Amino acid sequence: MAYSDKVVDHFNNPRNMGSFKKDEEGVGTGMVGAPECGDVMKLQIKVQNDTIVDAKFKTFGCGSAIASSSLATEWLKGKTIEEAQQIKNTDIVQELNLPPVKIHCSVLAEDAIKAALADYQKKADGEGSGTK
Amino acid sequence: MTRIVGIDLGTTNSLVAYMKDGQPCVVPDRNGRAMVPSVVALTDNGLIVGDSAKEHLTRNPERTVYSVKRFMGKGLTDVQSELAYFPYQLTETGGVIRIRLGEKTYSPPQISAMVLKELKRRAEAYLGESITKAVITVPAYFNDSQRQATKDAGLIAGLEVLRIINEPTAASLAYGLQKHTQGTIAVYDFGGGTFDISILKLKDGIFEVLATNGDTHLGGDDLDRLLVDLFIGQIQEQHGIDLSGYPDHMQIVRLEAERAKIRLSDDLKTKITIELPNDKGHFTRELTREQLESLAIPVIERTLAPCRMALKDAGLTPKDIDEVVLVGGSTRMPLVRHRVEALFGKAPHCHLNPDEVVALGAAVQADILGGGTTDMLLLDVTPLSLGIETMGGVMSSLIRRNTTIPASAKELFTTYVDGQTGVDIHILQGERELVKDNRSLARFRLKVPPLPAGVPRIEVTFLIDANGILNVTATDMRTGQSQSIEVKPSYGLSDTEVERMIEDSFKFAADDVNARKLIEARLDAEALLKTTNKSLTEAGHLIAAGEAEGIRNALSQLTTAKDAADPRTIRARMADLEQAAKHLNVVMLDDSLRKSLQGKKVTEVT
Amino acid sequence: MARSMCWHCQSAVTGEYFCERCVKVQPVSKETDYFTCLGFPRRLMLDSKQLEAKFYEMSRTFHPDFYQTKSPAEQTISLGNAAVLNTAYRTLRDPIQRAEYLLGLETGSVKDIRTSPPADLFEEILELQDTLEEYRASERDSQEGRALRATLETEQRALEQRKQDLEAQLQRLFTEWDQLQDRGEATSQARADRDRLLKQMRDLLSNRTYITSIVNDLATTIA
Known part of the structure; x- marks a missing residue:
């Protein structure tokens, strides 16, 4: 099975590892886990003017989970909130050529994106209504 | 009911056994010897096998093949480090080692087939009937390619191989039949070229393997090599002769080293005499058991880690083991017995003939398959995890090691591009995380009907049969149609090549x-x-x-x-x-x- | 259990594993769950000795060794049945795997029970992973390396204790589940109890998996 250089690179040198402060303005945090295998993923976005200007992740799990989250953060940067909602796990599966046994890693990444977006929305709505 | 024989196809010696009145017996030759040296020599008069071939080791080393079991199911790069030790010439074609003998080259299964044919002939002469079916033993830690190569050897020899059975578990059958033991036993099998440890639970005629581990490249041969290196170093020093340029003398040294090692199981010291080339006289020295043991310690230590691993996988501690059974010629060394005793905390059982017990067990298994023995059943495991290659060169496991066989796993494959017509699958065996550290078994391309992405659903079943050999089938879940898969083995003979070898073998x-x-x-x-x-x-x-x-x-x-x-x-x-x-x-x-x-x-x- | 026709003589199969008319072995149906396959009810506290005895008995029925002299079709069925039996026994033998499997059966898919992820545990795991990375990068014999190692060892012990506590809690839930099933009530209270138990077990099993996963990583790194 031949993988593109880009994919192998995501695996060997994951991008955007790290984290933002949770309470920082415009930051949304998604924290998800896969109960089948014990993988844990934290994905954060930083939003300015409805656009994701930065994204970071921390993943405890297998290589496929790390590559999935690395790819997800790369994709998120520069996207609007609405565009980010459109990212599907199957896009990640296709890009990384994940086999059936590793599809749950891409599901985890999609869940993490959704959770981060939801967290951002919740915080934004809360701040908007003035209740902090 | 045609008779099924049991065959121990060993690195150094091979034996054939059969069941007589409910008891397994080995088949002797005219001189009462049961062991056939696993040696094949090309002489001016043609190919010869066994004792007479062994004589050619020193006379005709470039044309005398021994320890071919080390090459079964392997490519040339797998054995690069030890090529210098073998006087015969090795090459590779199609991922399979070939051994040059004169004008022709032979694959390891073909050489093994010659040894099997010799055993077949011997059994036929002794029993007075045609023998066409056999159970053949392999080291428990043999991978799929090595098992397949052994099966191929049987086919080439004109034998229908009804079962490939693991050597330590075969030994446990012979042991269990004799002792009627109930409880947990550990079989420590240290042979000429391979080491296995198997932990079994014996209960009411069921022999359930709990865990197995080993090293298919660790055996008495390695001890011989240490002695050979020691002797040729001293010969160089004392006589100024580099024996590595004399293949015949290298074999003399190797055989003398082997004999000295064997003598030191009984004696505390022994005398070494090696004839030097060009009438330079003799090299002589004394070798003590202590000296041998100080050389042997690192090799023997290497058998202990697999033992600990097997115990861990079985969820047991040494005190849970009721009996330790020793198998294989190398277990005659007192140091081996001491180390095993220290590890398990009890004296090992060594009343069985370690050379014969595996063949005897194979005969018992043959009798079970033939319907003669009905109260015993062996439930064996697969020694290595089976998986497929995933992203980034990582292996993901489908069937874990020490899973009871037959074992199966199913995976559903689909496509991610519209009109995609195939999915490449790479099958691996091993315990490491990265593909490159594991054994590549085979590759195949799953055919998929050209449909929109995600629509095709092909279920692939990976089934490890009772021989420990993998079978792959695929079913299109939409149509229910099964698909035949052409698997290309990474280190094995193709079906057509085996067929040609069988034809050749019949023709001649x-x-x-x-x-x-x-x-x-x-x-x-x-x-x-x-x-x-x-x-x-x-x-x-x-x-x-x-x-x-x-x-x-x-x-x-x-x-x-x-x-x-x-x-x-x-x-x-x-x-x-x-x-x-x-x-x-x-x-x-x-x-x-x-x-x-x-x-x-x-x-x-x- | 409703069974189809015998593959060989086409008569209706009434026997358990064999056609009563032509005595041919029948394939275990794909729909048969592992509990049914081994003849046990869907309970979580199973006697391991009974389970083993049943497994041995059925191995004597299905193992390919006893079909060597039969037709190729029967050999194929015995091979398939033995593989299913082995998987069934392997799954039910281990209490945790058994519970995971039962949860899957009862709820369709493990994913169908939505539980809130244990955010605190996740933070802890990710922080621990940072410490692990620091340790991997450090000189093992340096003061820093030794200090990190001591921290990790303390964490490992604490996590192992937590795992044991979780398992004890699971044991209690398993017993409760079995009692509920034994009563066999169809009341709304029983249904509520059932859903609550499934959700609690799901949470505990998930947490146990996360902890096991980090503990294994800790153990291999420190070893």
Whole structure:
């Protein structure tokens, strides 16, 4: 099975590892886990003017989970909130050529994106209504 | 019901056994020996196997193949580090090692097939019936390719291999039959080229393997090599001769090292004598058991880590083991017994003949398959995890090691691009995380109907059968149609190649019988010529000139006949020579008897 | 259990594993769950000795060794049945795997029970992973390396204790589940209890998996 250089690179040198402060303005945090295998993923976005200007992740799990989250953060940067909602796990599966046994890693990444977006929305709505 | 025999196809020696009145027995040759050295030699008279081939190790090292089991199911790069130790020439074609013998090259299964044929012939002669079915043993830690190669060897030898069974578990069957033990046993199997440890639960005739581990490249051979390196280093130092340039002398050293190692299982010290090339005299030294043991310790230590791993996988501690059973020639070393005793905290059981117990167990399994034994059942495991390659060169496991076989796993594959017509699958075996550290078993391309992405659903079933061999099938879940998969083995003969080898082997079978008779006649003739010439030189002056002339005449007639292609002529000339030399032999015997009696009183003789 | 026709003589199969008319072995149906396959009810506290005895008995029925002299079709069925039996036994033998499997059966898919992810545990795991990375990068014999190692060892012990506590809690839930099933009530209270138990077990099993996963990583790194 031949993988593109880009994919192998995501695996060997994951991008955007790290984290933002949770309470920082415009930051949304998604924290998800896969109960089948014990993988844990934290994905954060930083939003300015409805656009994701930065994204970071921390993943405890297998290589496929790390590559999935690395790819997800790369994709998120520069996207609007609405565009980010459109990212599907199957896009990640296709890009990384994940086999059936590793599809749950891409599901985890999609869940993490959704959770981060939801967290951002919740915080934004809360701040908007003035209740902090 | 045709008889099924049990065969132990060993690195150093091989045996065949059968079931007689509910008890397994080994098949001996005319001289009562059960072991056939796993050696094949190409002589001027053709290919020979076993004891007579072993003699060619020192005479004809480039054309004498031994320890071929080390090469089963392997490519050349797998054995790069030890190539220097083998005097015969190895090459590779299609991921399979080939051994050059004269003009032709042979795959390891073909060489093993020659040993199997010898065992088959022996069993047929002894039992007086045709033998076509067998159970063959392999090291428990053999991977799929090595098992498949063994099965191929059986096919080439004209044997239907009804089961590939693991050596330590075969031993446990023979042991269990004899001892009627209930409880947990550990079988420590340290042979010529491989090491296995298996932990079994014996209960009401069920032999359930809980865990197995091992090293398919660790055995008595490794100890011999340490001694060989020691001796040739000293010969270089003391005599200034580099023996590595003399393949025949390297074999002399190897065989002497092996014999010395064996002697030191009983004796505390032994004398080494090695003839040097170019009439440079002899290398002699004393070797003590202590010296051997200090060399052997690191090798023996390497067997202990797999033992601990097997215990851990079985969820047991040493005190849970009721009995430790020793198998394989290398377990005769006192140091091995001590180390095993220290690890398990109890004296090992060594009342079984470690050379024969595996073949005996194979005969028991053969009897189970034939329906003769119905109260015993072996539940074995797969020694290595099976998986497929995933992103980034990582292996993901589908069937974990130590899973009871038959074992199966299913995976559903689909596509991510519209109209995609295939999915490449790479199957692996091993425990490491990265693909490159594991064994590549095979690759295949799953055919998918061209449909929109995600629509095709192909279920692939990976099934490890009771032989520990993988079978792959695929079903299109939409249509229910099954798909045949052409799996390309990474380190094995293709089906067509095996078929050709079987054909070759049958084509030459008739020639083989004749060739074999010729080879035997020539070997016997050579031996007779040698002894008669010797007698004539030593005792020729004791007989009449005319009689000596008659013997010389018969000698030259036999020498001529020996090169002819008719075994009957050779036998006839041999009879002539024996007749002509009959009186000479009597005279010689009298003479030597007289000499030995000289100086003794008559009373001592009578 | 409703069974189809015998593959060999086409008569209706009434026997358990064999056609009563032609005595041919029948393939275990794909729909048969592992509990049914081994003849046990869907309970979580199973006697391991009974389970083993049943597994041995069925191995004697299905193992390919006893089909060597039969037709190729029967050999294929025995091979498939033995593989299913082995998987069934392997799954039910281990209490945790058994519970995971039962949860899957009862709820369709493990994913169908939505539980809130244990955010605190996740933070802890990710922080621990940072410490692990620091340790991997450090000189093992340096003061820093030794200090990190001591921290990790303390964490490992604490996590192992937590795992044991979780397992004890699971044991209690398993017993409760079995009692509920034994009563066999169809009341709304029983249904509520059932859903609550499934959700609690799901949470505990998930947390146990996360902890096991980090503990294994800790153990291999420190070893």
